[in-house]
Amino acid sequence: MKIKGESEFKASQQRVWDLLLDPEVISRCIPGCQELKAVGDDAFEARLRIGIGAVSGTYEGTLRITERTPPSRYAMVFEGTGRGGFVKGSGHADLRAEQGGTIVAYECDVEVGGLIASVGQRVLEGVSGFLVGQMFSKLQGFAREEAA
Amino acid sequence: MAARNPSIGKSLKRKEDKRLLVGKGTFADDLKFSHLSHCAILRSPHAHARIRSIDTSAALAHPGVFGVLTGEEVGRISRPFPTGMPTRLPYYSAAVEKARYVGEPVAIVIAENRYVAEDACELIRVQYDALPAVTDPEAAAAEGAPLLFEELGTNVVNHRLLSYGDIDQAFDEADVVIKERFRFHKYSSTPIETCVAVAQYDDATGVMTVWSNFHGPYSLHSFVAKGLNLPENRLRLIAPPDIGGSFGIKIGIISYLTLLGLAAKKTGRTVKWVEDRREHLMALNSGAERTADYEMAAKRDGTILGVRARYMDNNGAYIRAPEPANLYRTTGNTPGGYRIAHLQIDANCVVTNKSPTGPNRGYGCQQLYYCLERMVDLLARELDADPAELRLHNLVQPDQFPYRTPSGGLYDSGNYPAGVRKALELADYESLRRQQAAARRDGRLVGIGIATGVEPCVSNMGYLNIAFPPEQRAKRGFHGKSGAGEAATIKMDPMGQVTAILGSAPSGQGHEILVAQVVADNLGIAPDSVTVVSEMDTFTRLWTISSGNYSSRFASAGLSAFAEAAVKLKEKVLRVASNELDIPIERLRTEDGKLFVDDATEPVMDFRRIAGIAHWNPDSLPDGMEPGLQVAHIFNFTPARIIDEQDRVNSSNTYGFIAEIVMVEVDRETGEIEFLKFVSVHDAGVIINPQRVEGQVYGGLVHGIGGAMYEDLAYDENGQFLAGSFMDYLCPTAMEIPPLAIGHTCTPSPFSTVGTKGCGEGSAMTAPAAIANAVNDALSTTGVQINELPLTPSKIWTAMWKAGAAEGGEAATVSAPATSPGS
Numbered sequence A: 001m002k003i004k005g006e007s008e009f010k011a012s013q014q015r016v017w018d019l020l021l022d023p024e025v026i027s028r029c030i031p032g033c034q035e036l037k038a039v040g041d042d043a044f045e046a047r048l049r050i051g052i053g054a055v056s057g058t059y060e061g062t063l064r065i066t067e068r069t070p071p072s073r074y075a076m077v078f079e080g081t082g083r084g085g086f087v088k089g090s091g092h093a094d095l096r097a098e099q100g101g102t103i104v105a106y107e108c109d110v111e112v113g114g115l116i117a118s119v120g121q122r123v124l125e126g127v128s129g130f131l132v133g134q135m136f137s138k139l140q141g142f143a144r145e146e147a148a
Numbered sequence B: 001m002a003a004r005n006p007s008i009g010k011s012l013k014r015k016e017d018k019r020l021l022v023g024k025g026t027f028a029d030d031l032k033f034s035h036l037s038h039c040a041i042l043r044s045p046h047a048h049a050r051i052r053s054i055d056t057s058a059a060l061a062h063p064g065v066f067g068v069l070t071g072e073e074v075g076r077i078s079r080p081f082p083t084g085m086p087t088r089l090p091y092y093s094a095a096v097e098k099a100r101y102v103g104e105p106v107a108i109v110i111a112e113n114r115y116v117a118e119d120a121c122e123l124i125r126v127q128y129d130a131l132p133a134v135t136d137p138e139a140a141a142a143e144g145a146p147l148l149f150e151e152l153g154t155n156v157v158n159h160r161l162l163s164y165g166d167i168d169q170a171f172d173e174a175d176v177v178i179k180e181r182f183r184f185h186k187y188s189s190t191p192i193e194t195c196v197a198v199a200q201y202d203d204a205t206g207v208m209t210v211w212s213n214f215h216g217p218y219s220l221h222s223f224v225a226k227g228l229n230l231p232e233n234r235l236r237l238i239a240p241p242d243i244g245g246s247f248g249i250k251i252g253i254i255s256y257l258t259l260l261g262l263a264a265k266k267t268g269r270t271v272k273w274v275e276d277r278r279e280h281l282m283a284l285n286s287g288a289e290r291t292a293d294y295e296m297a298a299k300r301d302g303t304i305l306g307v308r309a310r311y312m313d314n315n316g317a318y319i320r321a322p323e324p325a326n327l328y329r330t331t332g333n334t335p336g337g338y339r340i341a342h343l344q345i346d347a348n349c350v351v352t353n354k355s356p357t358g359p360n361r362g363y364g365c366q367q368l369y370y371c372l373e374r375m376v377d378l379l380a381r382e383l384d385a386d387p388a389e390l391r392l393h394n395l396v397q398p399d400q401f402p403y404r405t406p407s408g409g410l411y412d413s414g415n416y417p418a419g420v421r422k423a424l425e426l427a428d429y430e431s432l433r434r435q436q437a438a439a440r441r442d443g444r445l446v447g448i449g450i451a452t453g454v455e456p457c458v459s460n461m462g463y464l465n466i467a468f469p470p471e472q473r474a475k476r477g478f479h480g481k482s483g484a485g486e487a488a489t490i491k492m493d494p495m496g497q498v499t500a501i502l503g504s505a506p507s508g509q510g511h512e513i514l515v516a517q518v519v520a521d522n523l524g525i526a527p528d529s530v531t532v533v534s535e536m537d538t539f540t541r542l543w544t545i546s547s548g549n550y551s552s553r554f555a556s557a558g559l560s561a562f563a564e565a566a567v568k569l570k571e572k573v574l575r576v577a578s579n580e581l582d583i584p585i586e587r588l589r590t591e592d593g594k595l596f597v598d599d600a601t602e603p604v605m606d607f608r609r610i611a612g613i614a615h616w617n618p619d620s621l622p623d624g625m626e627p628g629l630q631v632a633h634i635f636n637f638t639p640a641r642i643i644d645e646q647d648r649v650n651s652s653n654t655y656g657f658i659a660e661i662v663m664v665e666v667d668r669e670t671g672e673i674e675f676l677k678f679v680s681v682h683d684a685g686v687i688i689n690p691q692r693v694e695g696q697v698y699g700g701l702v703h704g705i706g707g708a709m710y711e712d713l714a715y716d717e718n719g720q721f722l723a724g725s726f727m728d729y730l731c732p733t734a735m736e737i738p739p740l741a742i743g744h745t746c747t748p749s750p751f752s753t754v755g756t757k758g759c760g761e762g763s764a765m766t767a768p769a770a771i772a773n774a775v776n777d778a779l780s781t782t783g784v785q786i787n788e789l790p791l792t793p794s795k796i797w798t799a800m801w802k803a804g805a806a807e808g809g810e811a812a813t814v815s816a817p818a819t820s821p822g823s
Helices: A013-020 A023-029 A115-147 B017-021 B057-061 B071-077 B114-122 B137-141 B167-173 B218-228 B249-267 B277-283 B365-383 B387-394 B416-427 B429-441 B461-467 B511-523 B554-581 B607-616 B690-709 B763-782 B793-805
Strands: A002-009 A033-040 A043-052 A055-069 A073-082 A085-098 A101-113 B036-043 B049-055 B065-070 B105-111 B125-130 B156-164 B176-184 B196-202 B207-212 B235-239 B270-274 B289-298 B304-314 B342-350 B445-457 B485-492 B498-502 B530-533 B588-591 B594-597 B629-636 B654-666 B673-683 B741-745
Touching (some): A013 A101, A115 B277, B036 B114, B036 B277, B049 B071, B065 B249, B071 B105, B156 B461, B176 B365, B196 B249, B218 B235, B218 B249, B304 B365, B365 B387, B387 B445, B416 B654, B416 B741, B511 B530, B554 B594, B690 B763, B763 B793
Parallel strands (some): B207 B235, B304 B342, B498 B530, B673 B741
Antiparallel strands (some): A002 A101, A043 A055, B289 B304, B588 B594
16 A cells, blocks of 8 residues: 655645654644553654554554654655554655645555455545644644744 | 156256245254354455564454464465365465465454454465565566476476377368467356355364365365365265355355364364355356367368367466366367367466466366357358358267267267257247348348357366376376266155155256156155255265266266166165065066056055055065165266277266357447347257256357356456455346346266256356357458457457547457467
């Protein structure tokens, strides 16, 4: 599954960069995120509680930043497991300044296995897009607060 | 002597009806046990992965957990299941070292209840190293594909090139040769009741008892025993009186019987497991997916000379008995109802990272007839011939029976042209063609599809040997197979009442009333008075190695056993009576439980008196006669012979016939199919109970419609299973089923004692072909052809859209280009 999109921020590129890579901020923006802690340079452990279709459950996993070109691009790999099966994938985000704000273009390749795949495939893309949208709208909120 | 008021041929109501309708049936889940423990199975979320480690400590520490059995331990304490082919595969009841499909059992938790067991499953930590997966049979057979069993060096685990006649000569003499590639998809059945198993091990006697809704074939009893590493006389399988459907796929339960047995032995507890629907869809048997390349050679006059085909069967991750028989079960009926003298089948059994396959209502025939009947339609189009006329031209003729096919099938009886003509008549074919022409003038996409099929029933175990090449079969020590038997036990008690005891476990077909009808008519009593016992117990019942409820065998194998047993019992009754009355046996007849002399209307004695003598007073019996009135009888089909050196085998024992005509309209805007006509004509030989046959015909047809248009066990490219619920796996409901016009012809089987053939699989074999032919006929004006299933609206719409979008409306074929078979 591919998740792809753009999100527009009314903040400087540097500020958006800082937000996106702040575990504290990110953990408050990812829907259902119960914990996100740094476990080394550019490595994080996370615990999320998500419901997709009829399947809800807790997922534990790791995320590693594999590329970091401040303030314009970073890439990561992630994997997690839980009652609903496993998720693994990679993605990257490109930041660019535009009309006084910042555009974040993101792209993820996600492989989902187990229970979610077998009963949730129909809704998976929709739900994923929705969750990512929720995360970015919270981030935009943070950016506005900081800008104010 | 025929009964004066026969019950055979009447639609008597099922003996099972009342108990089922008021909720008093006894299914496997209803069986009561004391001190029961419950199991949940942890399954692989990966299509292909090495299992690095399994940590069960947290699960074992969980309150209420009695034990955990991992695949690693299963590998140590059990033996791999036998495979009915030369190549051996390490197939166990749980994943050992590697998981090879999504849903493969990795561990089983035994706990005080299912909730605790499920929770504990979540506490098991399994570390997997994911491996590349392969899901397509051709991709799996290609050089460099990920290997499921590295030690074999290939994913093609069984291959036979079967040649009958002179195929090269057929193609040399042909005026016309057509080629096509087909893809038949993976789908299953949806019995209302999923699998249930309860296992108990007695360490004092060493006897393992397993209660389950396993309906046979009991040839697999030995597989479970081997898996459990037990002598066969230490394994007792018991089935309850009621089973909520099987359609063949429940044969896959044998691996769970083994797993539960191991769990029972390990914990010393009586353990129970009930399969949930998702487990059922993702890990029990399904029918095999097949990619097939076909070539057909014909004369200009429409005579089909030969068929050459290459089957690539996707049998999933393991070869689960009786696979690879999807390739071979149809051997005898390879040419269908046609006189095709030259045949060549390049049969390939391929393992991939999908769930294992097995018999699914029609076993191999839906794949066979889908391809063959599409080819006949393509030939008709090539020759500009009417598809009905072309079929009539090639059918086996009524005076040719019993008819020996080049591949060894012995078609017992039939009148195939009569079946096709009856279907044409019921459909009013001429009128349908006129309606179609008119609809086409209006720009509508209306098509007519015809399919025929020979319905093989009562498998001859001999076909299982085809997986072995002749040189291997010729070796000393090779175990050749043959036979198709069934057992019947009938007792007349001291009061003259009759009890008939089955040697197999029915799964909802209504066998009890059929037995009552056949026993009653052959004995001279009323069907109501016969008590039929339909549980199964391998320790106490009379059964044969081929016994079981599969291959549409009960109506002929089962009822023949009962008919012959009833005749034997009647002979005993008459012998006692003759001795008592001092009247020759020839002058006595039985009716309604009484004895009459010659044409007298007043009885001279009733069965009660005779039974009383036989049981209570053996001293007065004729010399040499054993006391009591009991018959234990085994029936075996004599045409069930061993395979010959040229790979010819009579793979079944009775052969019915099906002719179907379907008219559809395809919606240009949505790709949806609407049925305008559905005619289905069957020859099931003598019909014992028309209502029972009608039920089977409907069931098979609905299943065929499901396979053609809805049901699809879909996987993504990584081998992730996508159809784990009824939201994802579409089954047709009453809303999707058109009005059906059903007709019958009857050619009694000379090999079955009661003249019956089977009808349990029926249109599940032919409806996909008939529907595909109708849809392709409808689409023919658009230049579109679709040679894969299921025919979903999106698939049809996409193909039409592509054709319309192409320059000049060029044809789009939704399948890969045809390649030469065997190349």
